[in-house]
Amino acid sequence: MKINADRIAGDLDLIAGMTETPGNGSGRPTFTPQWAEARDYVIKHAKDAGCESRIDSAGNVHIRQRDFGWDKSAWLSGSHIDSVPHGGKFDGVTGIVVPLEILRAAAEAKLTIPLELIIFAEEEGTTFNLGMLGSRAWAGTLSMNQLDKLRNRDGISPLDAGRPYGVVADQIGTDVIDAKNYRGLIEVHVEQGPAMWEKNIPVAIVDAINGRRQFRCTIHGVANHAGSTPMTYRYDALAAAAECIVGLERFPAMLSPAAVLTVGRIEAKPNALNVINDEVTFSIDFRSPSNEHLEAGAKAIRQAIVAIVSRRKLTADLIETEVLPAVNMDAGVVSALKAAAEKAGLKDVPTTYSGALHDAAILASLLPTAMVFVASKDGISHNPAELSRIEDIAQAAELLAAVVTQ
Numbered sequence: 001m002k003i004n005a006d007r008i009a010g011d012l013d014l015i016a017g018m019t020e021t022p023g024n025g026s027g028r029p030t031f032t033p034q035w036a037e038a039r040d041y042v043i044k045h046a047k048d049a050g051c052e053s054r055i056d057s058a059g060n061v062h063i064r065q066r067d068f069g070w071d072k073s074a075w076l077s078g079s080h081i082d083s084v085p086h087g088g089k090f091d092g093v094t095g096i097v098v099p100l101e102i103l104r105a106a107a108e109a110k111l112t113i114p115l116e117l118i119i120f121a122e123e124e125g126t127t128f129n130l131g132m133l134g135s136r137a138w139a140g141t142l143s144m145n146q147l148d149k150l151r152n153r154d155g156i157s158p159l160d161a162g163r164p165y166g167v168v169a170d171q172i173g174t175d176v177i178d179a180k181n182y183r184g185l186i187e188v189h190v191e192q193g194p195a196m197w198e199k200n201i202p203v204a205i206v207d208a209i210n211g212r213r214q215f216r217c218t219i220h221g222v223a224n225h226a227g228s229t230p231m232t233y234r235y236d237a238l239a240a241a242a243e244c245i246v247g248l249e250r251f252p253a254m255l256s257p258a259a260v261l262t263v264g265r266i267e268a269k270p271n272a273l274n275v276i277n278d279e280v281t282f283s284i285d286f287r288s289p290s291n292e293h294l295e296a297g298a299k300a301i302r303q304a305i306v307a308i309v310s311r312r313k314l315t316a317d318l319i320e321t322e323v324l325p326a327v328n329m330d331a332g333v334v335s336a337l338k339a340a341a342e343k344a345g346l347k348d349v350p351t352t353y354s355g356a357l358h359d360a361a362i363l364a365s366l367l368p369t370a371m372v373f374v375a376s377k378d379g380i381s382h383n384p385a386e387l388s389r390i391e392d393i394a395q396a397a398e399l400l401a402a403v404v405t406q
Contacts, residue, residue: 001109001401003101005394011097012390015041015081016089025086025384029152030122030133031059031161038081038093039119039165042100046117049107055166057175058137059121059158065103067112074114075404076185076367077102080123080134080359088386092123094374095188098397102404114183115404120359121162128158130322135359139366140176144169177366184333184368186403187360188396190388191352194379201350202392203399205337206371208289208353209361210258211326213298215284217244218317219309223270223278238268238277240312247304248284255297259288260355289326289353327361330368337370340402346395356381372396 018038020027028035039061043053046063053063054070064070079095099117106113120138125131128150136142147158148169154161159169168175191197196204221237245263252259266282284301288294302318309316334351341349352373360369374396377387
């Protein structure tokens with residue numbers, strides 16, 4: 001079975017062109033025409049290689065060889081095809097085209113292999129403001145009622161937006177993963193960090209994934225005239241938010257070099273040139289590979305915000321919107337990847353951890369799971385400048401194929 005690197009490169013280029021923002025990165029919100037075009041591209045090329053597909057009630061696409069069927073236990077491999085606004089062409093899509101290429105190579109070699117390609121619906125979280133919707137719903141940890149409360153930029157829930165693309169609202173919760181149908185999950189993904197590229201490591205095996213705590217903070221002040229209100233009489237919600245953001249940026253280093261915190265979204269009201277803002281809402285995304293540090297960090301976030309707004313005589317509402325623990329990958333799958341790497345002649349494949357969350361973290365409690373990382377140039381991701389070497393992606397495909405066929 002021979003992996004065709006040129007074919008992988010072609011897949012990535014073509015899917016990158018399926019975007020809302022031509023010339024300005026990949027923009028594929030879930031359940032949009034561009035997302036569907038990319039999904040259907042994968043389905044068509046898999047069909048041409050002798051595969052068949054089905055869509056579960058959450059909108060995830062499942063693809064297997066017709067000769068293998070759906071009643072046997074298979075390895076599961078895939079990722080997501082949705083993107084952040086103006087994203088890169090490698091994030092998520094790499095984990096789709098790798099198993100697609102393996103299925104094509106198997107067809108050319110006239111091999112029947114135990115592999116199921118999965119396209120998870122809405123991993124990023126930028127479409128409906130919550131990540132990994134498809135994998136959570138398939139895992140049974142996200143209900144129809146919870147999904148119905150989410151909205152996209154047009155005010156539409158994923159249940160309604162996804163209906164034309166296979167989502168069946170009243171079957172969510174019952175149409176869930178059956179673990180006996182799977183030997184394990186291996187998700188291939190670009191690293192989205194600088195370490196592998198700097199050390200000239202083409203591929204690595206992921207044995208742990210960072211946990212995440214997310215918050216929404218709203219600070220309440222008093223709107224007033226920007227010219228006539230003395231500085232000592234101001235209750236400025238935006239100034240308080242700025243102090244909170246700068247203060248929060250400092251504390252992850254006190255916990256661990258691996259801990260990170262990001263404020264990625266901020267909204268000010270009334271957001272006028274000559275008015276002191278009376279309300280500011282901002283997001284907080286805190287991650288660490290240590291559950292102990294996640295708990296300590298969440299406590300520190302609360303304490304810091306309370307201290308700042310109290311000193312400024314303001315009030316704040318801090319809502320924790322997501323709690324995902326750090327996840328260790330399955331030792332057996334990690335060992336299988338290491339053994340396959342040696343058998344395939346891939347020397348010195350190291351282990352690492354993932355700072356970003358992935359669908360693999362959601363399914364790790366249900367299936368033996370691990371990941372394979374591909375180096376990212378300068379660690380740039382969620383950016384049109386994102387770049388991974390095609391030969392490294394092909395090497396990841398050879399590693400996955402070695403596990404699937406051994």
